[in-house]
Amino acid sequence: MTTTFSAPVLIVGAGPVGLCLALDLAGRGINSIIAERYPAGANDTVRCNHVSSRTMETFRRLGFADEVRAVGLPDDYPNDVVVRTRATGRELTRIPIPCRRDRFTVTDVPDGWWPTPEPPHRVNQLFFEPILFERAQANPHIKILNDLDVQHVTQDGEEVDAQATDLKTGQQVRLSGQFLIGCDGGASNIRRQIEAKLEGDAVIQQVQSTYFRAPELLKSIPTDRAWMSYLYIGERAGNLVAINGRETWLLHNYLLPGEPDFASVDRDKCLRALLGVDESFEYEVLRQEDWTGRRLVADRFRQDRVFICGDSAHIWVPYAGYGMNTGIADAMNLSWLLAAHLNGWGTESILDAYEAERWPITDQVSRFAMNHAQKAISERINIPLEIDDDGPEGEALRAKIGKDSYELHVQQFACAGLNYGYFYPASPLIAYDGGAAPSYTINEYTPSTVPGCRTPHLWLPGGQSLYDQLGPEYTLLRFDRDIDVAPLVQAASAANVPLAVLDVNVTELPEPYLHKLLLNRPDNHVAWRGDALPDRPEELIDLIRGAASPEQQKAHQSMAATAK
Template sequence: MAPIKNEVLIVGGGPSGLLLAHELMRRRVPVRIIEKRQGPSHTSRAMTIHARSMEMFEHMGMASRLEEICLECPGNLYHFPGMSDDKCPRTDYRVLPTRFPFYYKISQNDFELALREHLFACYSIGPEYRTELIALEQDKQCVTAKIRHPDGTIEESSYPYVVGCDGVHSFVRKAAGINFEGKTVAVMSMMDVELSDVKFDDRWMNYYFNKDLFMNCTKMPGKYWRIYMSEPTGEYVFAKDAQKAYQEVADKLGIGFKVGKPAWVTAWDVRNHIAERYRTDRMLICGDASHVHSPSGGQGMNGCMQDAFNLGWKLAAVFRGEADEAILNTYERERKPIGSQISKGAMATHEVVMGFGIEPADRLHLTQEPGWEHRTINLVSGLSHNYRDVTLLPEGLTPVTGGPKPGERAPDALLVKEPQRRLYDALRRPQFTLLVAPGTTAPDAVIDIGTQVRDQLNRLFPGQVSTYLISRAHEPRFDFDHQSTDEEDQFTERYGIPAEGRLVLVRPDLYVGMACVPSEWNTVGKYLTQWFLPRGEDAKNGILNN
């Protein structure tokens, strides 16, 4: 057996693989990314970055770059035949409770370039192209991979963990013996093209359809428009003259634009699949390797990247010997239900716009159900994704009311207006963050509790938790980097902080882990034992069991 390398092997250099590499490297876990493609892609299918992903990228320090190269999209317009634009159903993302109340439009190739540049700027690494995984076996100690290099030579190397971010036809998934159940639900093509005589509002994603045809289109950054097209026969989707086929479908739908010569066009089967599991011992799968969906709503790439964001901190802790490998099971336990939610949400939109054989008038009711728009934008944006049903809390914990529940997204809040400081600034460290909110009844006593729990956590879980005070005034018991005032009261309001105060523990992936009344501060350490191996004399003396 080859010596075990001190790094994680990531198979696949797309968005999921690049994001996972970033999350591991920022926790000082070496990685190697191999990619069998000839080089960086210059074409794309995905094109949307939703609000929850932007919150993730703000956490990673990438949001400002994406703001420079993306176009904002306020939402989707569903142009039912015969219905005026001001009456047609829409999903308007501008009401979302986030700093990013919209979604971004960008070609996947440009987006991947930004990811690669960020990864190289921070850590001097990138994918090894023309480098293909051709065999994979594992035992209790490692995974042994045979890798073909560009010159044809075969390398045999062993790794403690291998993660397959290698797409719908994942080699890693097959080697791990994981079934990928599902079916093909449509055929689709897409085109990047210059248009003329555009009459629709090109800021929005515009869906046009009739009984047997579907097309959506929007302006992209630069000179091109992005058009997706589908129909049940494949006659137009797989036509040799794509420009003619797209023009014909646009004319039949009454869209009115003129299609230029395409810069790029492709066609594919739309699949709806989800893996039976996400891990086989030391082999894991992530992104499209674990679930694929209809592109309706544009959730696919976002869900894949959020998978990597969930897995990264857990795999890092296991690799570094700070956690038992059993925590890797929580990756599937938390993310597979989200994959199912994304699939159901995508198919719900799919039925509205691509319910071929059913008259559009008979699909309209799907958009008229009470709360349809609210549910759709919160699901598609990722803001409503949560782990409530699988979150484990210490026994006997007093339930807290108000604010996000354990397992729900941790919302941002403006703390100080000038110079601006936001809650997400405090959460940007790649650790858990314990927020100490003193309240108004006995703030000094709660701050004392904050120092006590901070010191205990530093002893038990060194480097894993940052304790941060959010109070009414500067407090000398916390240093400058670990406190802020709540001048705007947004944090107090959004987290439902009561007069007696509260402790809120936020996970590294921006979800609330737990919250408790200050007097139950010892439960924070008990909660963290499900993630990390406690260290030091406190653990030996059983303080966590008191």
């Protein structure tokens, strides 16, 4: 006997990406089913230790940013990043990052200024993923099916069918929907089902990682507490992450050239060397989290009604949680497009924007992560053995390595460019005007209203965040109340496109805004800008809902080419 479940959207994978996708769809009135092969609450991975600012914005919009920010390290535990000769050794440099208590008040540090109401949060996945799961489980628009292994997917012009097995009972289960999204991780079966191929660099580095409990370690560290510690002991390098701020830790041991695999390396010996402790030191291994750093991006993110998001679509070196955070950005891009179509105001063509927008950005961000990883690898394999020597030569060496390390690593921990600098240069839904988007780096971001860029954040009179005042779908920002926007509102209404108008009460245009009107997309990217409405507002509405004619598409792509 086969049990059948149906919903407009089927999601395979109940990790942070799949859960955020379902929650955002639910907020837009779309029902979904999440199929997860593991039991509820079984995920005890400590892979991701950083929720980016952009992801915290997503959590704020979904209504639980404060709940996520309340978990993790103790309130007063510094989120600093340090470089030490060993965990219990000398400190070479420190990148100050505010603790949770001071997150919104300390701004005179590299990570203290963020153009958003939601700066990053250093917290392990162990603590925040259950919040997402509980929210999804309680949402009437979402059905979670744990212990369900999705094995085969078929589709036609109307729907997607997934054949699955209940791993507890062995019973066959059929899932039926209009669309299916694979959020099932790096070994994604859904990626294989649509015959998407991973391309790039298969091995950048190998890391033997150990999640362990050591109640005595914190008191053995001679300098102030830190969230993350790079450990350079000369013959080997590692990275120590504080998990609960008391007794649990994650240690990354970077394998050396010539070390062929994880099993061939003495885990205990390396752990003790990196911590700087002897055989009397007691600890308990909780989990082995060994991983291989890669830079792989699928050659496509979609086959008709089946899409892939997150690690299903891209795998790279897990610095600063780039993989999970970029995956959630994928999901937020796809969610509003799916909802627009399923709610009847977006054409089927609106879905073409997902791959057109996300693939180039994903490829670019993966290269940022890889380039940073290669610089970090080069740094740590060239550490002289004399790094821990006493005397002036040792001190001079530590000072130089500390300075170089600070300049390298501060980029990934104050990465405003990676969060906000990227833009969509070739989208079928954006009205380009010839403006050139600013360049950006991993840590450098220049706010801009060029179509395709992130809508720059503003603090409104009264201290409110602009983002909190935006509508759930399209919002027209008007900086001059004398401009009659009724024709655009009427054109949107005629096409059933949800459009809110937000009057921003300012005496002059705030930087970096250059125009009196700006059309903000549901994902907070700029769709259009101008000082007056276009002569044919219905054509702009057709463009943003995926209904533009080929001629209109060609004209806008021509402007996009000018902007590159």
